[in-house]
Amino acid sequence: MGDRDVLELSESSLATSRARPALASASTRSRSSPGDHGRGLGRRPARASQGSQTSAATTAATRLTTLTIGEREQREIDGSCGDSLRRMGWAKRRDAEDGETLETGTDGRSVTRRASGILRATYACEEEVLDVCWCEFGRGGVERTSTLGGGGDDASDGWYACALHRDSFTVFGISGETRRMPLGFEAASFAATCAGLLFVSLDGVVSIAAHALAEPTAIDGLDDATNPVRVAWSDARRSLVLFFVPTRGAHELWRLSLVSGGSETEFSESVPEFRICADICWSERIREDFVPEATSYGFAHDEDGREMVLVSEDSARRVTGLYVSSTREGVRASAPIEGVFSAVGVSATRKSNGMLDTLVASSDGTLELYVGQSILCKIRVSDSIGNETLCDIDRVSDFLHGVATVRLHGQVSGTLRVRVPGALASPHARALFAVLHEVCRTGELIEIIQRLYANDCVGVDDAENEWLCVVRTLNEWCGIGSNVNTNELSDWDFVQRALGNSGSSNHESETSSRVGIHTARTELVLATVHTVYEASKVDTIHRSMLGSLRYFAIALATAIDDWDYIDYYSRDVGKSIQPIRAEAKKRVPDILRAIEGIFSGEADFHALVPPLILDGLQEGSVVDMNTYGGDVVVRARRILKLCHTSTIDLASFSSTGGTFAHTMTAMGLTVEDVERLPPGLAQPFHGMLRCCRDIPTNGLSEEAYSLIGRHDLALMYGDVDLIRDAKQRQAQLATAKTQTDGSGVHDGLEHLEEFVGPLRFPRDYRIRELRAILNTASPAPIELSESEGAGGDAEQGSQQQSKLWVLATRTAALPVGRGAATLGTVVAKPTEALQTPVLCFAGCLPTQQNAVVNLDLTVADAPKNFTNWPEFHNGAASGLALRSDDDDGKLNRAWIVFNRPKVPTYSHAGVLMALGLNGHLSGLTATDLYRYLAQEHEATTVGTLLGVAASKLGTGDPATSRMCFLHIPTRHPLSFPEIELPSLVQSCALMSVGLLYQGTAQRLIVETLLSEIGKSPEGDAINGRECYALSAGIALGLVTLGKGSSTSGLSDLLIVERLRHFTIGGIARYVPPPGGMPASSAVIKSTSANTSWNDNYNPEDGTFCAPEGPPVSVDGYILEGSMVNVDLSAPGAIMALTLMYLKTNDASVSTHLEIPSTHYALDDACPDYVMLRVVAKSLIMWDTIRADADWIESLLPPLLRDAMDPKSPEEQENQNDSSWLGKADREAIAQTYVNALAGGCMAIGLRYAGSGNAIAAATLRKYALKFLVWKKNAGLDAREPLVNKSTLETCIGVIAMSLACVMAGTGDLPTLRLLRHLRSRLETSAISNTGLTYGAHMAIAMANGFLFLGGCAQTFSTDNASVAALLIAMFPRFPAHPNDNRWYCQAYRHLYVLAAKERLLNTIDASTLEPVSTPLEITTSTPRDGVVRSQLITPCLLPDPDELIRIKVISPRYWTTDLDFERQPGTKRALYELRNIPIQRHTSALSYEVDRTGAKAQLGTALHAAGARAALKPPAVEATRDHNTAPVANATAVRAGKDAVDVFTSDTMLLSFEQSMCTGLNDRAGFSAAALRECMEREVPEALRCYVDMYAACENLIHSTNKSDDEMSAASMAVSDLRLMDAFHKLLKKSDGIDNGFPMPFLLTSSFKQSILFFLDEMYGTTDGLLATYLRGGGYDASSDTYGNFGCYLRLLDIPNPALLKSTIETALARTGATELTVPMFCKLLPQNVDPTTVLRIIDTCL
DSSP states (O other), X not given: OOOSSSOOOOGGGOOSSBOOOOBOOEEEEEXXXXXXXXXXXXXXXXXXXXXXXTTTTTTGGGSXXXXXXXXXXXXXXXXXXXXXXXXXXXXXXXXXTTOOEEEEOTTSSEEEEEETTEEEEEEEOSSOOOEEEEEEETOTTOOOOSOTTOOOOOOSSEEEEEEEOSSEEXXXXXXXXXXXXXXXXXXXXXXEETTEEEEEETTOOEEEEOSTTOOOEEOBTXXXXXXOOEEEEEOTTOSEEEEEETTTTEEEEEEEEEEEEEEEOTTSXXXXXXXXXXXXXXXXEOOTTOOGGGXXXXXXXXXXXXXXXXXXXXXXXXXXXXESSOOTTOOOBOOOEESEEEEEEEOOTTGGGTOOEEEEEETTSOEEXXXXXXXXXXXXXXXXXXXXXXXXXEEEEEEETTEEEEEEESSSOEEEEEEOOOSOOOHHHHHHHHHHHHHSOHHXXXXXHHHHTTSTTTTSSOHHHHHHHHHHHHHHHHTOOOOOOGGGXXXXXXXXXXXXXXXXXXXXXXXXXTTTOOHHHHHHHHHHHHHHHHHHTTOTTGGGGHHHHHHHHHHHHHHTTOHHHHHHHHHHTTOOOSOOSSOOOOOOOOHHHHHHHHHHTOTTGGGGSOHHHHGGGSTTOXXXXXXXXXXXXXXXXXXXXXXXXXXXXXXXXXXXXXXXHHHHHHTTOOHHHHHTSOHHHHHHHHHHHHHHHHSOOTTOOHHHHHHTTOXXXXXXXXXXXXXXXXXXXXXXXXXXXXXXXXXXXOOSOTTHHHHHOTTTSTTOOHHXXXXXXXXXXXXXXOOOOHHHHOSOHHHHHHHHHHHHHHHHHHHHHHHHHHHHHTTTOEEOOTTSOOOOOOOOOOEEEGGGTTEEEOOOTTSTTSOTTTTHHHHHHHXXXXXXXXXXXXXXOOOOHXXXXXXXXXXXXXXXXXXXXXXXHTTGGGGOOHHHHHHHHTTOOXXXXXXXXXXXXXXXXXXXXXXHHHHHHHTOGGGSOTTSXXXXXXXXXXXXXXXXXXXXXXXXXXXXXXXXXXXXXXXXXXXXXXTTHHHHHHHHHHHHHHHTTTTTTOOTTOXXXXXXXXXXXXXXXXXXXXXXXXXXXXXXXXXXOOSOTTOOGGGGEETTTTEEEOOSSSOEESSSSSEEOSBOOHXXXXXXXXXXXXXXXXXXXXXXXXXXXXXXXXXHXXXXXXXXXXXXXXXXXXXXXXXGOOSSHHHHHHTSOTTTTTTTSOOOHHHHHHHSOTTOOSOOOHHHHHHHHHHHXXXXXXXXXXXXXXTOOHHHHHHHHHHHHHHHHHHHHTTSSSSOOSSOHHHHHHHHHHHHHHHHHHTTTTOOHHHHHHHHHHHTTHHHHHHHTOOOOHHHHHHHHHHHHHHTHHHXXXXXXXXXXXXXXXXXXXXXXXXXXXXXXXXXXXXXXXXXXXXXXXXXXXXXXXXXOOEEOOEEEEEEEETTTEEEEEEEESSEEOOOTTTEEEEEEOOTTBOOOEEETTTOHHHHHHHHHHOEEEEOBOTTOOOTTTOSSSHHHHHHHHTTHHHHHHHOSOOOOGGGOOTTTHHHHHHHHHHHHHHHHHHHOXXXXXXXXXXXXXXXXXXXXXXXXXXXXXXXXXXXXXXXXXXXXXXXXXXXXXXXXXOOHHHHHXXXXXXXXXXXXXXXXXXXXXXXXXXXXXXXXXXXXXXXXXXHHHHHHHHHOSTTSHHHHHHXXXXXXXXXXXXXXXXXXXXXXXXXXXXXXXHHHHHHHHHHOOSOOOHHHHHHHSSSOOOHHHXXXXXXHHO
């Protein structure tokens, strides 16, 4: 029977009919003799285990177990075993704590799931269930690392209940889903592995289903059909499977693994396929008498913890273990256990270690428990009165919840449920046996454990009686007989009874009492008990074991007359016995005294460390969870080693403090471990961790940061999902606000204020102002002047309509700005359709109660299709606002298809393009795209082409490329049928090609696009020629973006010369398409119908020249000559040249783009293109751009300077070119001048895009105001203005967009005021007829959107791709009306999205994960400006990643966080991905949102400060107590503590402490309140326990009388803790005074010590007191000590044993021959470093 993922119950022993259950009430355990066990219990070697910390402590203590009878179910027995592979199913999930089980229903067609015996679910099946099991799909062959019974990790699809049918299987999810999958063959069995579900057919062929929905596939290596196999054992959490191969007569262990298939699927993004393969680990041949049908399998561990598969051969009556991993000697099979019917692994004695013992059914009808081959105990079943029942056990099957199922035969047949006891319940016993496992030999340890488990109270959760059994067992093993019930005696009574109440007891009685004592064993056990006793002192939880361990240790020491130990334990309990009769021989190990020696710098502190603890302190030794000795000893080793390593160089601790936390983490210590330390150790540890907190070392682990209390850094370097969730929460909360506001109008901006949040702009309402500026869903107010409002209704209606048309023009342009302002601010809801705000062109009359006036679109002079492209921009704005809450931020295909309208609209076309720009269209299939393109809707086709190309930017995707070239008829093959496509679609197809191949510089694409410049689009020669040429040029520039002359393979194309030819003009040259022949008949257009392509081919330059002759018509509509039409080709050529040489600083190319500097050049230059020339030259010479006005003026030649200023004839004559004979064209000069200025401003805007540069912003605002003045003054006099207002308005729009580009995402208030003023010119412009066009309004709207880009969460980047996208979007040619796409496609305006980057940096509170504000110092470095430091308040925008080198939190209210990206380059990428920095507030500080000025925090800190310091003092001795001032000081301290908690913290722990401990006027309440205030002020609230524990212990020591043993022990431990604190503070005084940040400062610790010493001196230290009597050999009378503090007094002064003192004095006098002894001499002779004051006291008393 195989153990798959659980231990299964064999139903072959169960019948279909059930009898009435009978009960068996009891069982007895018989202890096996030493000869009963097999090879013996070997010592376990070191084994890696990261489970619970008690794993090592409970190893040896859980080697034996017992069984008790639980419930018995009577069933009819089927005599035959049957085939173990075909049976009624039962399975258990061993990873679940409640042990979920599966079982086949009684009808055979259902599966029941139980947890902790409770029915959880019943699953119905369509077919008969052959078997069931649990399987965890999705692990991919990755084994669980947790121990048995652990939870493991969660990297899987989850657990499924699986049911096997004849030719199919069904899986049932925990949440209720059901899946049934066919097999394709008839199955014999199945088994679960971590790689999937393993199936074995009736033919013995193995296959596997890796996922719940996957069909079984063959396994590489196990596909040999000639050697059928059967699964013997498997585990759902392991990749190992044991097969039985009948043809080879062997057991074979195979390992399953997941390997790459090496292929890629067609519809995935390079996701490889995987396959399962199997590798054989070993093969073990079976015995000759092996019978497969009578064999069952299980799983267990041997004595050394090695895994083995149990093979139970019923016919041979033996059990053999097959090791999963071979031993060092190459042995695969263990020695068999003979005379056994069956065996099963049970989680019993080694449960806490995750190991299984072996429970066997012996041939004599009993149960036996083994560890490996060592028998532990036998079990015989008895009835309720103890009589042995007449039943034999011949089979043991499953094990669940500590209960095993056994089968009976004989007079009583059926099955029994037998409970198996677990590990030792007593923590004392577990710790003790963990140490015994190290020090005892194998046979001795087995003997002890066998003696122990002979008692029925062991292993049954009875810790008290179990400990008594442990004491009795070890006493018996040592030969010590005792009739004293040690549990009923106090420490003192027990010691006195053991000593006979006198130091002069009868020697003969002593001798007789020691007859039979095994001294060596007793000393061994005493050393073990003392090791556990000392180790328990450094753990407050384990200190509760000290009393029980001390009882036992004193009895052992008394049995062997070890008076040193007796005196030591007596002092620990607070009392001392009578004088020692023998001379002291040794110093008893004392771990607290050893740690004190470490702090004091003693070189021989090792002598005071117990040897077993000292083993972990050698140089290079590792003290971690795998170290033996149990949890108690391992913890002591860690603490001791940490104390030693941390005090080696404490002087440099402040600079290397992170090493301390790293060392603690490496040792496995956590925050919880520090909390378990006693006050004497917790105080130094908290102090050292507090020092690490100020300037933590970079690169620590998450656990180390948690240790030092920097939860912000632990969050930053640990759980980034929490940070990511905090970032997404902002958008989700804003989306929740998208419901319509009180007005009931959805304008697409109602969520923006919530998205931005109150921290971004806390002092104004600029977001509301932006909403009012960009609102398009509400009627605009119409304000008519008195003159306009005069007249009749008809005239007023005409005036209103005239006004509405002006407002409608502005409203139509606003969606472009709204799209930028709301970019990525709305989380799309999968179940809701996209809401697009309406475009309201109506107006309202405020003077007539806001009566609505609708725009009349049917008038004769109304523009045709006025709303088409505004609807496109409106849909694009709605689409740009969307984002997904998925990790990749992409919307899925289902949502996009769900929102597709039945009839194509311009609005949805804009949505498509917007989704593509955000990358959401990459998931659409070819069928989806075809459905969009087949609609033959111009706007939809434009949106689809640009959107898909933008989604696959720079990828060169072949499918997308074919789609784009399909819409360029000039590139169609000759055989391709002619199709009619709008010229705008062809232009956008060219742009899509450029986006798709951006930066690739593919030669074929470059040749294609270069040949398209100067051509007209196919089929529509009049409209769109300009846009077509411009799109071709832009696309060419994108393909060669930033490549310059460095691209190989393109030099022969003479790109620069040909683009220059298109720029400056000349004779037209026709270049053939790639391949030398035209691709379509449509492009065979020459100036002569009789001239072929080859007739005018010039082989020297590889071009086709036009023949001489009169001008002819090229396209049949426009009469063109043989010259290049630069009005068509120049913009595209300039853009191509600009993008190709972007940032290359190539002066040779930039000279082609010089501004005309002479009248001759000016006469041949178009002023409109001068702006493009200036921008192009500046972007090529990127590093020369400066942000000041001087740089702009330096661009202008002398001819153009101050061209707008009025000049006298003499000044004008002086400025004229001397070679120019004609009259100067002042109008041309002025127009060139303003265009050059605007071009320089645009270059500054692109160069400093997103930087927020104050100088650049000031410069651009200056020129914007200057242009406004020029426009205002234009036409004021009678003369014609040099520059018309439309040109000036274009320049104003360019400068406004450039200014907003620099301040993108900042919401800059001065810029907003300027833009608001530009927008408010509407009414004035309408009256003066200045001609504010649709394009002018669009430029101002885009500027407003840029200023608040992405809800002020995004800004623009300045990498090549971003600059190119911005240049295209800001192209300085604006449409005259909403349908104007002649020169420039309006859809290109949205390409700024490709340059937008999320850069909003938030600081979040590490405890609440809520955004907070704090000052930051951001350091950037650029080649021109060098290192620049700027201070910002979060939330703020991050600079470009290439410029950022450091971010530092500089707020005094928060802990410093210093991110130096030069030292930590990997963190920069994470920062720009998450854009959230967790910060941690000081305990005694308030956030800026609560306390902006800091006055509240200062008041809370200073209030009652003096009174709180006065109450921070130790408990007063009654003789020194001031009854008048103490209540006042306590009341003041209580108020100070309450104020501190109420003002500064919301921590529940501190609030509860203040409410429970800081109430009243007594000294304890005053001290607790003062301690609370000091801990918060020193930033160590976790150290509050040290204060309170020390105060309570000292108060108990001073004021309590008639103390119990526990109270006296606590007082003694408090004295030790006080000595530790004192020694550590003395160490700090040697380390440059870093005591300032430590809890419990030196003065407070010293006052505690002096107060206690004063009290004890008054009681014991007088000349005739107990101390003098004790030191002079007079003994100690406990009855006269009311307080019972004499032992504490001896420990506080560290007074040696009187016998040791006497021996020392006699030795000193004998050496010197003198009668007097000096203090230095006496100190030198003492074996320990005694304080000089104590030496003086001893000398004065004894001598």
